[in-house]
Amino acid sequence: MTPSTTRLLARTTSKFSSLYHRPDQQCIRAFSRTCLRQQDEKPPAPTPSLLTKLALDSRLRPGQAQKNTAQSNMSDIKNILAQNTISRVLGQTSSSSESILSGPSGDTEDLGPAHEPFHFHIYAHKHNTHITVTKPNRGAIVSLSAGNIGFKKSKRGSYDAAFQLCAYVLDKLNQGGWHRKITALEVVLRGFGAGREAATKVLLGNEGRLLRPLIKRVSDSTRLKFGGTRSPRPRRLG
Template identity: 65%
Template sequence: MTSVPTDEEINLVTSRYREEEQRHHLHIYATKHNTHVTLTKPNRDALISVSCGNIGFRKAGRGTYDAAYQLAAYVMSRIQDQGLLTQIKRLEIVYRGFGPGREAATKVLMGSEGRNIRNKIIKLTDATRLKFGGTRSPAPRRLG
């Protein structure tokens, strides 16, 4: 038997939905070879999107902790320079991948560079894609 939701329950669901809409998102995609940081509006349109290659790191240098740290610090300064701090009321951090940039971006947020934006963070999410199942492994070699 299904029950009809009350007005109070409907208001609770719609208020949560509206709250979700108001969040800006800071996507941190950290791979072994590079780090990408994207700041998006609540409707997921990109405001700032940069990677380690955009700030001058080339080839193997893009995959280092230092490159990711400088990238995250650069994004924080761009947010301030463009005056986006007044627009951002709530911020959700979305991590993806397990590269060195993940830890570096966290250090920047917790350090002096992230002091202005730290109090706006309301949620941390991990969107790393995990494999299960997958393709069949090759047959072992039979020598002898």
């Protein structure tokens, strides 16, 4: 290697060393202390703005309003029950309890024409007994058969089943307060089963004491056949 080449390499090395000059230890220590100080110093929590507060209030208001509404409804119900209890003790009927029974609007139910009576239908055949109580507008109040109160198979057509069925229907009507709403009652009999006489006994007995004064007419709507198809052969036992 010639002296000129050696001098050229020395100049080049000095240039690169000046470009990639490493900082001294004091600079590194000072830089690290600054970073640690910045990490230790946490920024203060931002204060919620007015819009954020309004948004939170709007989120909380519906639930709070529902809670307040439920509390007010419970207090109203308690007041109504207390007034109803006091009126029962005094033998009076409170207007608040009447408004609850009549509905939210306070309008009475349209039962139908005033000249039409209520109907007590008794359909008794040899297999079962059906009782239906209807309003003057022909809407059914209660409709039950002996099978609905627990009688099965051949027991549904018995006298005892019809007796218990009619007593159950009258008890349901009395519990619903229909003996106060019924002004006139028509008993409609159909069929010649055991339930025909049983229902008549119940209406004339102690169970029908509230509805018996309201009965204005008793009619029979048993179907009669004029000619028609041939009847089945009579059943022969023994």
